Amino acid sequence: MDSFTDKELSLMEALAKGINEARNIEG
Known part of the structure; x- marks a missing residue:
């Protein structure tokens, strides 16, 4: 599991957070 x-x-968490924030700004 620890791949x-x-x-x-x-890093992925920060990326997902950034995508969500970008979507909120757009929407």
Whole structure:
């Protein structure tokens, strides 16, 4: 299950957060 490192997980989390915020601004 631990195929991702903590750094990668936090990076993906930040990316997902940024996408959600961008969608909120657009919508």
